[in-house]
Amino acid sequence: IVLTQSPGTLSLSPGERATLSCRASQNIRSNFFSWYQQKPGQAPRLLIYAASSRAVGIPDRFSGSGSGTDFTLTVSRLEPEDFAVYYCQYFGTSSPPNTFGQGTKLEIK
């Protein structure tokens, strides 16, 4: 399974809506799909698991959706602290069983 994220870089302003995409090379189970946020010098932070469930402590402006091969992370109204790199992840039965997308950088316009 290869996860391809788009766009590579997304330039938006605070207050705007962000839509990040992750496409799988074949149908995958949404139960094992997740999204992370990573800021410079920090470990990734789990945002969304099972495609659409928010992790503990994640604001409700973050939402995940999708099934099959197409998954989306939406940030409804960007806050200054949301500008970071976002990764999608999938765990399945293919080899390797756990894989990440290449990341989308969300930068301030």
Add this chain to the structure above:
Amino acid sequence: VQLQESGPGLVWPSETLSLTCTVSGGSVTTYHWTWIRQPPGKGLEWIGSIYYGGTTQYNPSLKSRLIISMDTSKNQFSLQLESVTAADTAVYFCAGDKFTTAWSFYWGQGTLVTVSS
């Protein structure tokens, strides 16, 4: 639950990279654990996982050089990667979750390991 990686920051080529993750605030036997690495300026790569019962799962690209283990007496889990090259230079993260290895809620801060002579 808090995680802390420890180990040498510099490893010679062809030697073995050894890292330990110390778990506090929870038992190493009740969570699933994962190692992930990130080469400088690049994306995340899953290295492997160990389930709370001790079963391991490795990235096939690293499997021949890799051992992930758990030390319940020290509440730690560890990574050993043999015959390292410059391509193994990365920030290494330990991570874990109560319910699955599919994702990780808990993360260490990461430790940079450089392979160089």
